[in-house]
Amino acid sequence: MRKKKLNLRYYSKTSLIIRGVISIILLVSICLVIAFKDQISKRVYNWDKQITDPQFAVHYIDVGQGDATLIEFDDGKTMLIDCGPKSASEDLVDYIKAQDVEVIDYFLLTHADSDHVGGGVRIFQEFEVANFYRPMTRSLSESQPADYPQHTTLTYDEVIKAFYSEEGATMFYTSSQLQPLSGDNYTVNFLYPDKAYSDTNASSAILKIELGSFKFLFMGDASTTEESKLVDKYGYQLKCDVLKVGHHGAETSTGTNLLSHASPYYAVISVGENSYGHPSREVQNNLKAFNVITYNTLTDGDVCMYIDSGILNVGTDKGKMIDYALICTILAMILLITWGIPDFKIKKRSKPSIENKNKI
Secondary structure, eight states, X not given: OOOOOOOGXXXXXXXXXXXXXXXXXXXXXXXXXXXXXXXXXXXXXXXXXXXXXXSEEEEEOOOSSSXXXXXXXXXXXXXXXXXXXXXXXXXXXXXHHHTTOOEEEEEEOSSSOHHHHTTXXXXXXXXXXXXXXXXXXXXXXXXXXXTSOBOOOHHHHHHXXXXXXXXXXXXXXXXXXXXXXXXXXXXXXXXXXXSOOSSTGGGOOEEEEEETTEEEEEOTTOOHHHHHHHHHHHGGGGOOSEEEOGGGGOTTSSOHHHHHHHOOSEEEEOOOSOXXXXXXXXXXXXHHXXXXXXXXXXXXXSEEEEEEXXXXXXXXXXXXXXXHHHHHHHHHHHHHHHHHSOOTTXXXXXXXXXXXXXXX
16 A cells, blocks of 8 residues: 655645744754753743742652651751651762752651651761651560660661761751751751650651641641640641641541641651551542642652742652653644645646547
8 A cells, every 4th residue: 555645735835944944843842841841841830930949848758658848047057857768878979969958957757657667767868967857666676765665676776876976966866855956947846746645657746847837747647636636735726838748648647626726738658558548539639629839759759849939939850851752742733734734726637528528
C-alpha cells in the first residue's frame, strides 16, 4: 500500500506562508520550553526569583513511607524534623546537601519509630549537629532515665549511639516543658508531649512554628486522642496556615476537632507506597470538608514552601516534569492541526463525466 504524502498543491500560496510561519513559531516555542523548563515550572507554581534567597524555606522531603522536614530560618540556622526510614537515608542526605546545608542547628526526632528515625545515623555522619532533640524514650542500650519507656528496635538504638559519638552536640528530651527556640522573626514552640508514654505515637512531639506571619503545625504520628488534648489545652491558639498531617494520614488522626480549631489553608501528608491505606479516605474527606488545599509526597514528590516579603509560595517536585511535557504536547498537537486543516479556498477538480470521456 502506498503511503500518503503531504501534497502542497492543495494549499494556496498565502495559506502555505501562514502555515509555515505558525509552524516555525511553534517549533521555536517547543525548543524554548525544553530549554527553559525549570524556569517555566517555577512560574507555574508561583516560584519566582525570591526562591534563590528566601527569608524562610520549609521542605517536606519525599522519603517514601516516613517523615522528614527541613526548615531554613532567616538567620541562617536550620532545623530537621525526623529523618525518614533507613532506606531513604542517602536520598535525604543528598537533598539536604543540595540546599547548601552543612550544619543542622536543631535535629528533632518526634518519636522512636523507624520510619521517622531511620536516617539518623547518616545525618550524624554527614552533618554537624549542634542540638539534638530526642523522644522521651530510652533506646535498647540505655538504662536511664529509668522512668522512661524503652523502645527495643536496633534502628533507634543505632541513632542514639550515633549521637553519643557526635562531638559538641547537646541533647534534649522533647516535651512541652522545653523553652521555645526563637530568632528575630521566628519561634518554635513545643506543645506536646506532656509526659513519657509507652506508646511511641502517643509520645510524638508536636510543634507549632511561626515563620514571619505564617504558622506551621507539625503533628508527628499523633492520633485524635492527642489532638483532643491539644484542643483542650490550646484551643484556637492552634490556628495555622500549614498543617503537617499526623501519622501519614491514618484514619486515627486529623479529626474534625483539630481541623476546626487549627483551620489550616494548606496541609501536607508525608507518605509513600504502603499497605496501611495511608492516607485514609476519612482523612482526605475531612480535609476536603474544611476546604484545605492538600499535597502529599507520594503524588507530588518534595513539597517546598518559600516565604519572603509576606508571601508564601508552594512548589512540588514531580509537577515540574508534567508542566513542560504537557506544554510541549499541546504545542505539537497545534502544529499537526495547522497542517491538517484543509484549505477551503482550493476547490477540488471535478471528475470528468462519462460523456466527456467519450469526447476525448
